[in-house]
Amino acid sequence: MTAGLVAVGAALLAGQGASQQALLAARWTARTAAPVFLIAYLAxxxxxLRRGPLTTALLKRRRQWGLGFVLAHSIHLAALLVNIVAFRPRPVSTLVGGGLAYVLIYLMALTSNDASQRLLGRWWKWLHRIGIHYIWLIFTISYASRAFHADPTYHVEGRLLAPLFLAALAARxxxxRKPG
Ligand code: HEM
Structure with missing residues (x-):
């Protein structure tokens, strides 16, 4: 949450004009949410793979990391709404694909408690398993498309972060497959 707000502040300082500020805010809020997502995804x-104090602590707080990601990505939602409503509308395919991710993000947040887990039974597992991989997919597509973007200024983050997301899937x- 704090990192997301810092990202918005940095965008307001760095951007030249409201349009660029909104674009940078959308970009940097997604970038701050990405590591939080990866921690929840990999906990x-x-x-x-390796049981120890750090991995045990991450596992115990996995729900909190997940909810932290929801907060961080809600700041991305606010920033991108300003960007697309005020400055640059996006294609329907982006709105539907990204919009579905937000539906899943908020359904997962609402059901991230023991009572919902008991009530939904195996449906809970399916919702969270499909949801987390759909969010992973949107991150991976976003960074993979930046890796080969016509504008080379996008290449660095795309070429660093798309392989990181693929490595996260491989680790899962x-x-x-590991016994125990
Ligand atoms: C309708 C929904 C969405 C819209 C319209 C949208 C819009 C945007 C915009 C305007 C940017 C900045 C573009 C730029 O840097 O030139 C951005 C960046 C990004 N968004 Fe979204 N977004 C949406 C949902 C999502 C979701 C659900 C995810 C992930 C699950 C996501 C992940 C990203 C990533 C990874 C970046 C690039 C960040 C970076 O450069 O490091 N977005 N998005």
Missing amino acids: SSLWR LYAR
């Missing part, structure tokens, strides 16, 4: 896999798949 149980890291624990399976590998951890699932």
